[in-house]
Amino acid sequence: MSYTRSSALFAQAEKVIPGGVNSPVRAFKAVGGTPIFIKEAKGAYLTDEDNNEYIDYINSWGPMILGHAYQPVVDAVVEKTKKGTSFGTPTEIETKIAALAVSMVPNIEMIRFVNSGTEACMSAVRLARGYTGKDKIIKFAGCYHGHSDSFLIQAGSGAVTFGAPNSPGVTQGTAKDTLLAVYNDIENVKQIIAANKGEIACVIIEPVAGNMGCIPPKNNFLQQLRELCTDNKILLIFDEVMTGFRLAKGGAQELFNIKADIVCFGKVIGGGLPVGAFAANKEIMSHLAPLGPVYQAGTLSGNPLAMAAGLAMLQELNKDTAIYNRLAEKTEYLHHGIADALNENNITHTINSVGSMISVHFTADEVLNFETSAKGNNDTFKKFFHGMLNQGVYIAPSAFETWFITDALSYADLDKTIRAVHTVAKTL
Numbered sequence: 001m002s003y004t005r006s007s008a009l010f011a012q013a014e015k016v017i018p019g020g021v022n023s024p025v026r027a028f029k030a031v032g033g034t035p036i037f038i039k040e041a042k043g044a045y046l047t048d049e050d051n052n053e054y055i056d057y058i059n060s061w062g063p064m065i066l067g068h069a070y071q072p073v074v075d076a077v078v079e080k081t082k083k084g085t086s087f088g089t090p091t092e093i094e095t096k097i098a099a100l101a102v103s104m105v106p107n108i109e110m111i112r113f114v115n116s117g118t119e120a121c122m123s124a125v126r127l128a129r130g131y132t133g134k135d136k137i138i139k140f141a142g143c144y145h146g147h148s149d150s151f152l153i154q155a156g157s158g159a160v161t162f163g164a165p166n167s168p169g170v171t172q173g174t175a176k177d178t179l180l181a182v183y184n185d186i187e188n189v190k191q192i193i194a195a196n197k198g199e200i201a202c203v204i205i206e207p208v209a210g211n212m213g214c215i216p217p218k219n220n221f222l223q224q225l226r227e228l229c230t231d232n233k234i235l236l237i238f239d240e241v242m243t244g245f246r247l248a249k250g251g252a253q254e255l256f257n258i259k260a261d262i263v264c265f266g267k268v269i270g271g272g273l274p275v276g277a278f279a280a281n282k283e284i285m286s287h288l289a290p291l292g293p294v295y296q297a298g299t300l301s302g303n304p305l306a307m308a309a310g311l312a313m314l315q316e317l318n319k320d321t322a323i324y325n326r327l328a329e330k331t332e333y334l335h336h337g338i339a340d341a342l343n344e345n346n347i348t349h350t351i352n353s354v355g356s357m358i359s360v361h362f363t364a365d366e367v368l369n370f371e372t373s374a375k376g377n378n379d380t381f382k383k384f385f386h387g388m389l390n391q392g393v394y395i396a397p398s399a400f401e402t403w404f405i406t407d408a409l410s411y412a413d414l415d416k417t418i419r420a421v422h423t424v425a426k427t428l
């Protein structure tokens, strides 16, 4: 494949955009090489600036659950655009999507829209602190909740009480209020709570982790976390930015039958436009401005184009719940196909998948938290990534990312992907 035009565009971008990208992982730093510039996409396929075509497993990092340029979403945005793109006043469509989201997701009564998953998680934590009057939060090593300061805290060695910032610019003052726990380790969470009695406002978790590969909760971990939070008057925040409207209509809460106190959304809820949201019962949400004292706002929050895209997306998902079974079946098919291809070539690996999320780890060990995920062989992953790209299959350029399965993928596409794995596995 030739990447001449992509390389030229990247060189131009580097002159005026730091690292040539507007979000770091796009820069291919984890896998080497230069990023590919995409000019258009339709269904399951991306086309780059050199006219190479790829089966897409990034899917804009999650939103495109029905595939690219999905017609009802495109039509909704085009129609709305003709009527003006932003007013900064209430609009009817905001209530429509809010009512629909509330009807699809268990255990929420009110929802506030923002512009990104980062904003949703940041605001949810502020609300939890304002509601409980407590300062500290627990997050899990390897979970990503966006780039706001409280979340950019590095994994320590197991049960650490005080986090250390992993980005310059995050102050020690902020870091000390973020306590790090080990995913899938309830004893560790118990210890942290015991050591910080009465000081913890909330536990925030990806109910299926998707930012250290795909890691499902094991052995009733979420159920035990729920009980622990209730017993200690700590709010449980499900960061469903990735899992919301993806694992089920009602997200992970529905899939695992567990109630969170606050739920964060992003990605799918915006249908590919910049939308985030956070939601809870009326009692908690009434602490939010203008009803209550916890301040939160946004010039473009509830933007009509973004709401139109999100509403069209949620309407499609709401009408056809069979989609979630189809997605899970496709994921299973791919899981087995990839496993067979790697096994035939004696490539050590572990594959995790839940619903329409899947990740391939080049390690023999079970991958159940950040530490075990980090054991994956990155040199093998790099070769795998570039090999797959050359075969016309675009997976995320980092071993710590989840692949997303979309309804637009046909079984022929999945077979093509599996054939590509057979070819690439021979080179690993």
Ligand SMILES: Cc1ncc(COP(=O)(O)O)c(C=O)c1O
Binding pocket: 061, 116, 117, 118, 119, 121, 144, 145, 146, 147, 206, 210, 211, 239, 240, 241, 242, 266, 267, 276
């Ligand atoms: C689970 C989770 N939470 C929050 C975020 C942040 O969302 P955004 O990138 O829209 O700010 C992400 C982004 O990948 C995510 O995966």
